[in-house]
Amino acid sequence: MTTNAQTRIKTRSGLDLSIRPAVPEDQAQLENFFDHVSDVDRRFRFFAASEHVSHNQLDPLLHADHFRSESYLAFDQASGELVASALLACDAALDTGEIAVSVRSDYRGKGVGWAALDILATEAAARGVRRVISIEARDNHAAIELEREKGFTPEPMEGDPTLVILSKTFR
Template identity: 50%
Template sequence: MKASVHQAPGKKVDDGGRDLTTRTGLTFHVRPARPDDEAALADFFRHVTPEDLRFRFLGGLREVSHERLVAMTNVDHRRTENLLAFAQDGKTIIATAMLACDASLDKGEVAISIRAEYKHRGVGWEMLRHVARYAQAKGVQTLESIESRQNHDAIELELEQGFVAESYPDDATLVLIRKHLS
């Protein structure tokens, strides 16, 4: 990662990550995913509600496949990054924020998932702020998210952080949420 990526607020640590604290006082550690995180990420998705799995992957699935887990842990760290949030035990993943950018790094798409027992504690809010700062430090101009219109919590959170909602082309069940970072 570029050194400028580490300019976002939070305590810098040796693994390229940092500690973040939510408005509720919950502190957690965020760092980029590594190939050896696959088993922990699989366990994480077993603790995400079925509805949140549907919202995250925009379709019905009961379990995240090995292929998807590999794609989320073996990223290029230039155009794609998967930021993992860990509980204070350092082992339990409590959230993931995937950022996928176009080839020019002008536009990035974010997708966030939160472990069920950590919802409504400010984790999603801090993860979105963190990934937006991360994307901006990489030079990304526009951050987007594609949401199910039924995902009211995520849409509300994004709107509170300055994103703007618009209709998604050719699919009335989805909404495009966009924020210009520059």
């Protein structure tokens, strides 16, 4: 997917999504989106408890370099509402890419997270990334289960027993 390109996909529940890279003009919409992500999910995503997402937390989502990093937004085609945010951030060598996904509370369980993971994996592989990782809080059972179902393998996070790394290798 190239910058400003839009991809349309159907989730496993039949929800039609339009996915595109985020741009700086999406800031207000992204702030509103994170206000509709549960407090727990926001804490899992940013590893910080806060009522609202700060400008510093949003900045990497709005100013990706479109190669080593990319931020995607998923919209419900029927309502036009922003329902998910997905981030791919690769190291300088493009060997490992870290991924993160957030789904609006009222869209959980509809296959949106699955679709976002598929987009991130496809984009990482297209960039030649060897391995993608997701860093999760050990008590984020839903994300860990989803990632395991998508072929990710859990491993301990050295130095922090509260976190787990889930990884998937492409080659």
